């Protein structure tokens with residue numbers, strides 16, 4: 001896993017240049033997996049026992065998925081709009097996002113660091129990405145910065161002229177920052193992590209997925225271990 005910068009309160013991970021993943025609230029532990037599986041036999045454990053580690057691994061391996069649904073993670077996320085476009089494709093979960101119809105969006109946009117500007121090489125289905133030449137990266141960033149600044153000026157001018165925010169926002173780019181709340185259970189989160197931590201996912205969403213995984217591992221360490229040891233496939 002990538003190094004994640006976690007703040008002192010241990011509930012906020014900084015991501016990209018202005019983004020974050022903050023664990024807003026949580027109802028999740030490994031015992032909930034154990035007890036929702038053991039209810040089949042009318043059994044309940046007050047704390048994790050030796051056999052419970054094997055049970056979680058068994059459930060993961062043989063894809064008995066529903067015991068991993070009796071928990072909830074609520075995240076507050078700040079990310080560029082293009083990330084949310086991918087993230088919100090994950091239907092098993094709940095989303096609420098900042099509205100560009102009702103408020104003036106703050107002037108913040110994502111600019112990749114020079115080292116993170118990349119070229120695409122290879123054929124469809126087998127693309128790989130390589131670091132762009134330094135000069136090209138510098139030019140790209142400079143032009144992108146100018147373009148974002150200019151588009152944000154146009155946005156503010158349109159608002160001042162009385163254009164409705166829902167149309168004034170047409171000036172803004174997909175790298176503009178937005179915020180959302182995302183509530184998800186561990187089973188759906190593992191599907192998200194399986195797809196979005198993978199090398200095939202876009203580098204920027206992978207950084208967010210690493211942050212989500214940090215909180216998952218902290219709250220449900222046994223489940224997280226079983227997930228990683230069984231091929232990172234959601235049960």
Ligand SMILES: Cc1cc2nc3c(=O)[nH]c(=O)nc-3n(C[C@H](O)[C@H](O)[C@H](O)COP(=O)(O)OP(=O)(O)OC[C@H]3O[C@@H](n4cnc5c(N)ncnc54)[C@H](O)[C@@H]3O)c2cc1C
Nearest residue numbers: 086088089090091092093188191192195196198200201202
């Ligand atoms: C690398 C990558 C590239 C992608 N490229 C594209 C692209 O080019 N174009 C594009 O449109 N999307 C693309 N996607 C998005 C992708 O198709 C999925 O929409 C997204 O990853 C969400 O996955 P999911 O459906 O498994 O998750 P969720 O929507 O959270 O669903 C979780 C699981 O619930 C079940 N499920 C949910 N809804 C249904 C349903 N209606 N019927 C049956 N089972 C259901 C499935 O088992 C599913 O895996 C890409 C995703 C990745 C990771």
